[in-house]
Amino acid sequence: MGKWPKPAEGSWTEHYPELGIGPVSFRDSTSPEFYELEREAVFKRAWLNVGRVEEVPRVGSYFTKQIDAAKSSVIVVKGKDDKIRAFYNICRHRGNKLVWNDFPNEDVKGTCRQFTCKYHAWRYDLEGSLKFVQQPAEFFDLDTSAYGLAPVHCDTWNGFIFINFDPEPRWSLREFLGPMITALDDYPFDKMTERYDFIAHNNSNWKIFADAFQEYYHVPSLHSQQVPSAVRQPNATFECGHFRIDGPHRLVSTAGTRRWLLDPEYMYPVERATRSGLVGPWRTPETHFSAGLNPGGIEPWGITNFQIFPNLEILIYHGWYLLYRYWPTSHNTHKFEAYNAFHPARTVRERIEHEVASVVLKEFALQDAGMLGGTQAALEYDVVDDFPLNDQEILVRHLHKVAVDWVEEYKNERSPVGV
């Protein structure tokens, strides 16, 4: 008998019968062919989070985002009307990448009044209109109004900027996010603007790394060091309090005794000295509540981890959050972006608390990332392809199923049955 009650069906997985309970295939993470389909079926159809509104604070603030999965770069910019827009990062004249510095594959950010192409000095305003052409009389009936920047659909939810490469997105952003995610409408992400940003280039399919953060079954073994050795239990287990699936998205909540309420031997000395650690600052300015934060009513609530399809994870703790994005760069590599976000520190002590949480995060994220090369290499043997997943791994099962379903739907649309 587990610690947390399971749904009436007897397991979380059976509560969602479309998931099945059989072994799963990970060919979706090793096949170059599947990846080519996934680019079209997933990354050119889903809404993708590329940043936060705080990253474009003023009129003319912009950043570029290279998205290999879509074979594109986009410019995200705040216009004179304060609206945030996205454009393909290409000059309409001769196809030069419009905004970049010395290295075309490196993203840039800044503030400007207009975008000027380095090649022939065509200029575009912040709303994407073509405003200046050198020697216009040399052209042949050039209609400048027809040569504005090519737009990419762009919308924001609760301060998160999303883009969609589909010429006609199948859903509005809110429809896509659905009720489970938009239940966080009132969660004050805008208060947590002090960020520690990380980047890694990992040798695995993007889903394999996402998997590491959507199950906690691995925590007692891979991350045994999360508790000091003196109090470590050799047969420690981990059970999550609540799982939920809504469309392509999923969440998991875990309980958490506030670490500092435990006996001192359950903490590392650095945690006691700094009053911060693995689960963040002990005293946060406040714990925020939102109807969507703890849908399973877990008490004492520890964290809720929102996995927003395809490649975004927002992990909310008491008064701070963590965000991960997994950007595929090939069928077996990806670029990983992560940040911790806190209330801006008011004192040196608060800043130290944030530093500790950010240092500890890296230690344990490196353990997760350390598994990737080995997992990817072994999956690519392609000799075993029926992997048994347990009930604690329901979200792993769901991510791979959704990715395969979206690819199947895409294939079916392109070659209808009977043709």
Next chain:
Amino acid sequence: MIVTESRLPSAFAEFEPYAEKWCLETETQRWDARLTTPMPEIRDFYDAFTPRFEEAIDYCDKFPLDDLPEDVLNLLHLIYSMIMLSMAVEIFGTQKPADSADAELHRVNAPVP
């Protein structure tokens, strides 16, 4: 006569011998120093700083975060190194996190100080 410039507040003068190596401004510098310093040397600094770790935090905390005098800023950087090295000493017993294999994770942006 050799004049040694003091980096730290006088109340923490005993840590001057560690200041040149461990008063490091960025996480990248602290991470690199941790991975390239032998464990005995790491433990030496850790053991020396441990008794006054909390006191050093309280000392820095008396100053406004956005206007730290240079010696206090150096002490804060020493505290940051202590945090970094605590991971090696307290959690893993080695410079590198256990099982991290060839993984890398680069901190590319953080608040200052």
